[in-house]
Amino acid sequence: MWNGLWACTAVFFAVTLFIPPIGALSWHIGAVDVPRDGRRMHKKPIPRCGGIVIMLSVVIGCAVFCDGGRFLMRALIGAGFLTLVGLLDDIVSIAPLFKLIAHLLAAILACGVSLRPVTLAAILWVVLLTNAHNFIDGIDGLFAGCATVESVGLAIMLYMVGQEVLVLPTFLVGSACLAFRRYNRHPARIFAGDCGSATVGYLLGVLALPLFYEMRWEAGWLSPIFLFIYPLTDLVTSVVRRLLRGKSPFSADRAHLHHRICAIGVGQSACGKILILLSVVFGTVGISLCTGEYLFAASLACLIATAFLVEIRTLLYRS
Secondary structure: OHHHHHHHHHHHHHHHHHHHHHHHHHHHHOOEEOOOOOOOOOOOOEEOOHHHHHHHHHHHHHHHHOOOHHHHHHHHHHHHHHHHHHHHHHHHOOOHHHHHHHHHHHHHHHHOOOOOHHHHHHHHHHHHHHHHHHHOOOOOOHHHHHHHHHHHHHHHHHHHOOOHHHHHHHHHHHHHHHHHHHHHOOOOOOOOOHHHHHHHHHHHHHHOHHHHHHOOOHHHHHHHHHHOHHHHHHHHHHHHHHHHOOOOOOOOOOOOHHHHHHHOOOOHHHHHHHHHHHHHHHHHHHHHOOOHHHHHHHHHHHHHHHHHHHHHHHHHHHO
């Protein structure tokens, strides 16, 4: 326990310490988000290389404090590869198809090469979460807050199913995201960029894979899905919406849930807190579904989450 506390504290302070110089470096290398179109919520250029600090802190923390074996090593190598690809995109803006291929390669690195349905499903899961966290990174503090909540929930689930060796690496991801949110909350001083949001989504997706194999009752596989239900639904609805409108699924727009909530007059800070709370509620459902003993609690939490979503949707329709 003390080892874990030291590790999380070290990662937290490392991110806190190195975000300002990385933000300054972003200006020199051209990794700056300039609001040239209407879909962006900020009004002035903001550096977007924060993901580098998140990734380096997690990798060094895992190397010093963790012993996750080959599985964790493959996950970190894949995350490092995506950090480089994301950094390139943050600087020169690469083609979406190239990024998707990079996501597939990183997922294959973590899941292996096989045509078995289980392996293909694992690759799809990792790719979906990689892109889903990139999709929700649209307003200040939202991605970092949701990733922190998801990391804590995922660590609890891994402990409940006997995957203690992966608990600390998951907490380290959450600790890094929590420290980053201090600089990313509204008004943001730095963005995570593709090198941050996609990489964290990838790591969480890979670390969640054992939950699908180690569950001890029939409905246990639903627990990680509920934990990540908000970013997953945002991704799926965005892609379907764009296809129905005859647009490319890679085309950006301002119709995500966080955009719609802000459009009715809710500030970025309040919107972020609402959706982070939504992640907390659904994360509670996921944790409760880990074992059949908490089925009643899971059902109650699911009803609360549904009511929460219905209320948000009603508010959007009225406005």
